[in-house]
Amino acid sequence: MPTAQPHGSWTSPIDAALAASHDGRPEYTGPVGDELWCTEPRPAEAGRRALVRRTADGTTTELPAPWDVRSRVIEYGGQPWAGTERAEGGPLVVFVHFADQRLYAYEPDGDREPWPLTPVSAVGGGLRWTDPRLHPDRGAAGEVWCVLEEFTGEAPTALRRVLAAVPLDGSAAEDRSAVRELSDGRHRFVTGPEVSPDGRRAAWIGWDHPRMPWDGTEVLVAEIGDDGTFHGARAVAGGPEESVPQVQWTADGQLLLASDRSGWWNLCRLDPDTGDTTELCPREEEFAGPLWKIGLVWFRPLDNGLIAVLHGKGTTTLGILDPESCELVDIAGPWTEWVPTLTVRGSRVTGVAASPHSGYEIVELDTATGHTRIIGAPHEDAVDPAYYPEPVLRTFTGPGGREIHAQIYPPRNPEHSGPEGELPPYVVWAHGGPTGHAALVLDLEIAYFTSRGIGVAEVNYGGSAGYGRAYRDRLREQWGVVDVEDCAAVAGTLAAEGTADPDRLAIRGGSAGGWTSAASLTGTDVYACGTIIYPILDLAGWGTDETHDFESQYLESLVGPLAEVPERYRERSPVGRTDRLTVPFLLLQGEDDPICPPVQCERFLAAVEGRGIPHAYRTYPGEGHGFRRATTMIDALESELSLYAQVFGFDRPDVATLELKR
Structure with a gap:
């Protein structure tokens, strides 16, 4: 029989260390002959990504530390490796090493350490590579065709991106001029080149500021000359209002692509010569998603x-x-x-x-x-699954009758229940992006809270991916309005129906979710506290020179053109609304974050200073945008739990008390 105990104070075998050890997922699977390779997270090893090899007989090995296989192109990265089997010497693999962003070659069956194929640049963020394709038959010793991101100055937006060919013989390791450029740089952003089965054509995707890839992209096709150069590149699909996030050749030289011209990312087949397009399976479903990383x-x-x-x-x-x-x-x-x-x-x-x-x-x-x-x-199962939450998919009604999609995770613990008549506290989770999506999956960070008696509501607010273009477009020029209203509507409904304690509601989120959390705390009276993680807090700063190139003009669609509506940037920014802030908050920030840099938090804290608002600011050296180290994730989770314990009024002797300053 479960023991009645105040919500939030329940004992649980899911501690922060366990949640941190299960953070991350395998990514970037790919074949090398009959083998399967991928990258996997290693939170206990300073958050590095290991390149893992699975042979046909099931044997698993990995490229050991210090090698960290992760690209920084557009800061979110993309496909960081490629491989091919060879008649002799075993497989050949190329990969991007996170520390210096150089492209390396690697013979896993040899006794040689990986060796560099590309040089280091002292200009700005240097030379970066992603989405490689191995072409061992090109050039004298073979080539890697990939995306090159090259900084031309110190500013985060001083850069260019082109398709490039890197020689496999290592001749470009100290010589940038040995890298052969394949495209003409007409687009600010590009994906890697997909080569047709006959080797005569290449196709890729390009787009430009101020559009994001879910707004509008172009599919380009070029002829490949005998010398490996690209000729006559032309757009064959897409446009300013049509998003194509992936393109692929078929065996007979047609192009498969996902286009949202119907309002949903549906599959089409395109004849690149005539432009004739056939819809393959029209449905009100998504057959693709937002291109946050190159090579998805x-x-x-x-x-x-x-x-x-x-x-x-x-x-x-x-x-x-x-x-x-x-x-x-x-x-x-x-x-x-x-x-x-x-x-x-x-x-x-x-x-x-x-x-x-x-x-x-x-x-x-x-x-x-x-x-x-x-x-x-x-x-x-690291613990008895009875400690996992049982999510409920729900559709809520927001302002104007609009639908809001969410996943509700009620408290669950086989050993405990709440006292009769006590409603549980709930934390609203706002996902990042904001053109992102909260996935319906087991997340031990959520279980960390639900198994202690705290409910979680993951809100796929208007603007989220997964529900068609019209749903995504709800956030156009409405960021800080629709997302805030939708989260508040879910929280309010849970309280009104008797699911959640209306006096013990919180909101938390990271990146764009950190923005929504801060905007909610400074724009509504729904929440008793909040956790703000590597956030955007000052739109004017973030929309000029305080973020990376990829999102540097994202606010043009999310908020509106800065030159035309500067007052909107001021009015919606949490940094300018701290006079409306009345509840405690926790601010978590990586010290090496190039996307949402610490200066945003520091400016917000300066505006809060002297107002008597209880708060804590935790920073983490070596962490960028998204925490990867186990030690960081443990501290962040325990700090968050301590905040809720102090504000919601339950005991947590198992975690250090978070010092709240005023």
Whole structure:
């Protein structure tokens, strides 16, 4: 029989160290012959990403520390490695090392340490690479074709991006001039070149400021000359109001692409010569998503003409599409979220997926037999699953009757229940992006709170991905309004219906979610406190020179053109509304964050100083945008719990008391 105990004070086996050890997921799966490679997180090793090799017999090895396989192109990175099998000497792999952003070559069956292929630049952020493709038959010793991001000055926006060819013989390791540029730089942003099966054409995606890739992109096709140069690049699809986040060649020289021209990212087949386009499976579902990283993969053609696709509305699943009949057969299994990193090897399709009761694992579907199995990072219950929350998918009603999608995680613990008549506190989680999505998966950070008697409401507010373009566009020029209203509507409904204690509501979020949290605390009276994590707090600063190039003009659509509506930037910024702040808050910030730098927090704190608002500011050296180190995540979670304990009035002797300054 569960023991009645105040919500928030329940004992739980899910501590912060356990939650931190399960943070992150496998990413960037890819084939090297019959082997499967990917990157995996190592929170206990200062948050590095390990390059992991799985051979056909199931043996697993990894490129050891200090190698950290992660690109910084557009700061969010992208596909950081590529590999090929060889007749002799075993596989050859190239990868980006996070520390210096150089491209390295690696022979896993040899006895040689990885060696650099690209030089270091002293200009600005240097030279960076992502989305590589190995072409061992190009040039004298073979080449890597990829995206080059090159800084031309010290400012975060002083840079250029082109498609480039890096020689595999190492001749460019100290010589930038040995890197061959393939594209003409007409677009500010590009993805890596997809080469047609006959080797005669390349296709890629490009876009420019002020658009983000979910606003509008172009698909470009160029002829590849005998000397490996690109000629006659031309746009064949997309446009300023049409987003195409992925393009792929078919075996017969057609292009597969995902376009949202219908209002949903649906699959099309395009003849690059005539421009004729065929919709393959029109549905009010998403067959792709926002291109936050370069080289994301939502679909892959199979050798038999079928197409492996990730699709859904809100949640996602893996299906096999017959493009001729529009028949779509979905995989059997519990998974509700698939990472856009599909790999095809013959009849086998591999992806990374999670469910409300399992973390991210590597799943393989054999399309010849229909058999599914877990081949990597298998979920193992670290505690009794009775301590995991049981989420409920709900649709709430917001201002004007608009729909708001959310996942509600009530408190759950087999040993405890709340006292009769006591409603639990709830924390509203606002996801980042804001063109992002809160996935319906097992998250031990959520379980950390729910197993202690604190409910969590993850809100996919207007502007979130996964529900079509019209839902995404709700946030256009309304950031700080729609997201704040939607989160408040969910919190208010939970309180009104008797699910949550109306006096013990909090809000938390990171990045754009940190903005929504701060904007909510300075713009509503719904919450008793909040946790603000590596946030945007000053729109005018962030929209000029206080962030990276990729998002430097994002506010033009989220808020409006700065030159035309400067007062809107001032009025909505939490830094200018601290006089409305009346409740305690916790501010968490990485000291090395180039996207939301500490100066934003420091300016906010200066405006709060002397107002008597209880608050704490925790900073973490070596952390950027998104915490990766186990020590950081433990401190951040325990600090957050201590904030809630002090504000909501329950005891937590198992965590250090967070000192709140006034």
